[in-house]
Amino acid sequence: MSAPRTWLVTGSSRGLGLEIVRQLLSDASNTIIATCRNPDNASSLKSLADNAKGVLHVVRLDVSDEVSIQSSVQAVEEILGSSRGLDYLVNNAAISSGNDTAFGFSVAGFESTLKSNVIGPALLGQVLLPYLLKGDRKVIVNFSSGLGSIGLDYGGQNATYSISKTAVNMLTYKQARAQPELIAIALDPGWVKTDMGGQNAPLEPHESVSEILKLITSLSLSESGKYYRYSGEELLW
Numbered sequence: 001m002s003a004p005r006t007w008l009v010t011g012s013s014r015g016l017g018l019e020i021v022r023q024l025l026s027d028a029s030n031t032i033i034a035t036c037r038n039p040d041n042a043s044s045l046k047s048l049a050d051n052a053k054g055v056l057h058v059v060r061l062d063v064s065d066e067v068s069i070q071s072s073v074q075a076v077e078e079i080l081g082s083s084r085g086l087d088y089l090v091n092n093a094a095i096s097s098g099n100d101t102a103f104g105f106s107v108a109g110f111e112s113t114l115k116s117n118v119i120g121p122a123l124l125g126q127v128l129l130p131y132l133l134k135g136d137r138k139v140i141v142n143f144s145s146g147l148g149s150i151g152l153d154y155g156g157q158n159a160t161y162s163i164s165k166t167a168v169n170m171l172t173y174k175q176a177r178a179q180p181e182l183i184a185i186a187l188d189p190g191w192v193k194t195d196m197g198g199q200n201a202p203l204e205p206h207e208s209v210s211e212i213l214k215l216i217t218s219l220s221l222s223e224s225g226k227y228y229r230y231s232g233e234e235l236l237w
């Protein structure tokens, strides 16, 4: 059996987060702290426990809410106990305020996008750092997007979402440089059929997630601070 691993995944009620938890639960070596903002409504997530080989803990966590982030630490502490650390923090949860532009956006939409997509993941990294440092793998995966790349030149669409993902890329670089013993990467999951990706997306969630899990479970320190597509290809900043 492979070494036991502990995971915290944000936004696991649906979409890619739910699929990540589903695939992780097929391996008995995984303990997953699957977080979502409303566990009472997360029936798809909770039903994953039925056929699970791994261990599932569902914890309430709203990544746009500082109090919620701070109070989730106690739940993490209770689950991990005094001896186990956290091997993987997967900052997956995010929102998009739609197809706005640099000259046509709402302040409220911009603020809430930055709060959920950048400040929440950053704060979670900060409060969970002691647990990550105690883990064997010490990995932070920050979900970015191809739209966060300036080099890929995707044009003027989806401005506030794209700006938030560019900030996630810089957050990742800063985390990697500030804590050289961690492996922090920014990850583009590809264009995937979820509520966010829409039905025209070419990838199914299981296709993107199986590649993502292969990539992140084999990461080494020399890859920290980099920006990857789900397929393992390094992306232009």
Ligand SMILES: NC(=O)c1ccc[n+]([C@@H]2O[C@H](COP(=O)([O-])OP(=O)(O)OC[C@H]3O[C@@H](n4cnc5c(N)ncnc54)[C@H](OP(=O)(O)O)[C@@H]3O)[C@@H](O)[C@H]2O)c1
Binding pocket: 010, 011, 012, 013, 014, 015, 016, 017, 036, 037, 038, 061, 062, 063, 064, 065, 091, 092, 093, 094, 095, 116, 143, 144, 145, 146, 188, 189, 190, 191, 192, 193, 194, 195, 196, 197, 198, 201
């Ligand atoms: N799908 C794509 O094509 C695509 C492409 C590039 C990047 N991405 C990135 O991949 C990640 C997952 O995307 P997805 O396609 O799975 O999106 P999704 O289908 O819209 O699901 C988003 C998830 O994030 C959760 N969430 C949103 N705000 C939250 C908050 N404040 N606190 C806690 N959870 C919150 C949602 O929970 P509720 O159920 O409570 O709303 C849901 O579980 C995101 O970071 C996204 O930017 C996706």
